[in-house]
Amino acid sequence: MAKFDIRHTAKLANLGLSSEEEEKISRELEEILSYVNKLNEVDPDLIGVEPTSHITGLENVTRPDETSPSLTQTEVLQNSKNTHNGMFKVPAILEDL
Amino acid sequence: MDLIKLTISEAKKGLKKKEFSARELTENYLERIKKLNPQLNAFITVCEKEALESADHADKLILQGETWEAQPLLGIPFSMKDVYSTKNIRTTAGSKILENYLPPYNASVYQKLIDSGAILLGKTNCDAWGHGSSTENSDFGPTKNPWNLDYVPGGSSGGSAAVLAADMTIFEIGEDTGGSIRLPSAFCATVGLKVTYGRVSRYGAISYASSLDSMGPMGKNVSDVAEILSVIAGSDSHDATSSPRPVEDYSSSLNQDIKGLKIGIPSEFFSKGLNSEIKDAINKALQIFKEKGAEIVDISLPHTEDGIATYYLIASSETSSNLARYDGIRFGNDREYFGQEAKKRIMLGTYALSSGYYDQYYLKAQKVRSLIKNDFEKAFNKCEVILAPVSPIPPFKLGEKIADPLQMYLVDVYTVLINLAGIPSLALPCGFSKAGLPIGMQIIGPQFSEKSLLNVGYQYEQATDWQKMKPEL
DSSP states (O other): OOOOOHHHHHHHTTOOOOHHHHHHHHHHHHHHHHHHGGGGGGGGGGTTOOOOSSTTOOOOOOOOOOOOOOOOHHHHHTTOSOEETTEEOOOOSSOOO | OOGGGOOHHHHHHHHHTTSSOHHHHHHHHHHHHHHHHHHHOOEEEEOHHHHHHHHHHHHHHHHTTOOTTTSTTTTOEEEEETTBOBTTBOOOTTOGGGTTOOOSSOOHHHHHHHHTTOEEEEEEOOSGGGOOSSSTTOTTOOOOBTTBTTBOOOSSSHHHHHHHHTTSOSEEEEEESSSTTHHHHHHHTOEEEEOOTTSBOOTTBOOSOTTTOEEEEEESSHHHHHHHHHHHBSOBTTBTTSOOSOOOOTTTTTTOOOTTOEEEEEGGGGSTTOOHHHHHHHHHHHHHHHHTTOEEEEEOOTTGGGHHHHHHHHHHHHHHHHGGGOSSSSSSOOGGGOOHHHHHHHHHHHHHHSTTTTIIIIIHHHHHHHHHHHHHHHHHHHOSEEEEESOSSOOOBTTSSTTOHHHHHHTTTTTHHHHHHTOOEEEEEEEEOTTSOEEEEEEEOSTTOHHHHHHHHHHHHHTOOGGGOOOOO
């Protein structure tokens, strides 16, 4: 197995890891990944098997297209540390040109 | 009368006869919590003020002639794993990310319980986000096992089982993604039901792995658990994955004869790795079922060994997606506040879902999940319920497994399969080890067989005294 690319995965996961954490998590995940690779032994049984995502088999669950009461703006914002004019304040994604 | 030892039906009887008020009952539990929580660390939040207000309200309703037919849990104190959103009562999921979070709405399960008159005492400790088997991954410190404070209570709903065993509550609501209700029930000698996926709404419960998460009742005996399930089960327009099947009356059908009941014993669960004291305890339980006329059938679940790998791939993938919302913008602290285990599972899941690895890990695990589901379907052609150990080992010491994640994961070898198959399983006490620590078993059935599992569990409980045993505290 190729060495687990901890920095790339941490970037995808939006996690800032210390170098100590990088070392520890790499070690533990490599052990876990080599354990889960035992599933390769099941490969012959998997031919033609559909993946399961919903276990009781519900499909196309719909509801009437009607409005109903929802949270107030104050309630929605009550846990945010950073609001502005009744809205969430978020870090800039695009910089000024 | 010792108010803290009551079951739901005993407490209701006392309230009806006016032997005590809901306020007296609630005060007794709050006092017990104050006395024991410093050593057990089982509650993260105790809501004394709200509980006493609810108790006074319940007393007023009782005085006005409100009935238990209309509000089946009127005046009954309870507690919940700290993953259920409770409006303006702190909800942390055991994580420092949410250490100051006040939900603006109620989880459906909590709403149903307060609508039926129950009184919330507080929110119980758990491994952060449900990630763990010992409650040692809680960012608020581990919970201790009331039977021996050097031992873990199991996890992730460790606080839930500990408060039941220590009589700090009357009933609990836990949450089970890979064994999180059943393992603590087994480790603390309490009763817990992992329901069929979708039998109870997940709305407002903080998600761990959405295709596996099951909400469920925990109690001091089987009939209490049946009564709670009747209140919390049912479809919910807020949770599209909840089942539209009608809810049954789980209490009225207890005490049905089990003569001729076919009980399956999966050979894979009793092979190498199962502790001999647990094996003996299960065999003794089987003897009791035989005496009651049940028939024992050998069955096979050939993909048992693939359960842990399949579970950790699916659960980590789904948790990496669910925890992506915690960015510190709308609520909660930023991602720096995730603990070690959460970071590890987010990393594993992100990797298993990432481009180039998706087919090899997540998709493959979902296919193996189909095989595991088929194994159970085949088994249930030969038997009506399956009897199995909950855990391969008895409770372990605090710190014993925390440094070896794979060993910790393997504790769940008999429980994760049930979540992968979406089926229900009732965990209940079936003995004690020589060291005086609890041993539990699980009774597993096909999807939506809760009624039958509760009856089988009740039959066993009537023939034994395990639920009457209490730790010395």
